[in-house]
Amino acid sequence: MNINPLIKQFLLEWAEDEFWVGHLMAKKVYDYGPDLEENIAIGSISQDEMGHCRMLLRTITESKSEKEMDKLMYERSPEKLRVSHLAEYWYEYDWVKLIIKQLFYEVVDNERFKFSKKLSLQIILNISNIMEREESIHLEHWTEWALIISKDEKGRMKIQETVDEIYPLISDFFSGTLYKEISDKYLDVPSKPEDLLSQSLQKINKILSLLNVDIPYSEEQMMAKLVxxxxxxxxxxEGFSLLYDELTTVYRESPDMVWS
Structure with missing residues (x-):
């Protein structure tokens, strides 16, 4: 199957985001939530994300072999990975940081889903419907937890502190020229990165208002970060290379094995 290089890069970046979100969430899954039931839920969500990564990789690899997919994720050096700052954000086993990171990620990922559907490409439509259903459940999960924690004054203060730290990472999700190039080629009415970011911020800000926390950056400031x-x-x-080494250690020790 011949896939346009722009679409291949789009799907690969998507897979990279899902890879990092899923693996970092599973990094110490038993230590996150307030009880065993929630830890099991987090484990299930992380498996969903890893599964989405695999679906996306299978779409863009020629042979569909597990080994070819492994090479894309485990054998490229850190500087060649195009994973977003939001997806790679590491939260040091912090429950509130996990919630807010995942909440923000699911909102921007939803905008990516909507953008991908506008392209009307069958290779994307084949997988997006499956992925989108699961991601919508994830968004509900993290939103509900944020609402619960925000009811307590100390919890709301912790959310505010976390939002202040993570919010500026959102812009990087849509940075670069890829979205514009794809939009110009495939869409009659272009969807610029600025539009995607603005729509994401509107949704996130609406949720933050429900949590009674302040929005730390204006839309104008967030737009400036796109460049x-x-x-x-x-x-x-900072610290990405160390995480990369940790997540790829087993593969690098036995590169001839198929890690699926």
Whole structure:
């Protein structure tokens, strides 16, 4: 199957985001939530994300072999990965940071879903419907937890502190030229990165108002961050290389094995 290089890169970046979100969530899953039931739920969500990564990789690999998919994720150096700063954000086993990171991620990922559907490409439609159903459940899950924690004054203060830290990472999700290039090629009415970011911020800000926390950056400030070269350009956050080494250690020790 011949896939346009722009679409292949779009799906690969999507897979990378899902890979990092899923693996970081599972990194110490038993230590996150307030009880065993929630830890099991987090484990299930992380498996969903890893499964989505695999579905996306299977779409863009020629041979469909597990080994070819493994190479895309485990054998590319950190600077060649285009994972977003939001997806790679590491929260040091912090329950509230996990909730807010995942809440923000699910909102922007939903905008990516809507953008992908506008392209009307069968290779994307084949997988997006399955993925979108699961992601909508994830968004409900994290939103409900944020609402619960925000009812307590100390919890709301912790949410505010976390929002202040993570909110600026949202812009990097839509940075770079890829969305514009794809939009110009496939859409009659272009969906610019600015539009996708604005729509995401509107939804996130609406949720934050329900939590009674302040919005730390204006939309104008967030738009200005779109031009910064970050994760989509291979410029990753501090500590990314250490996380990369940790997540790829087993594969690098036995590269001939198929890790599926």
């Amino acid at each position: 910064q070269k970050g994760g989509r350009n291979g410029n990753h956050s």
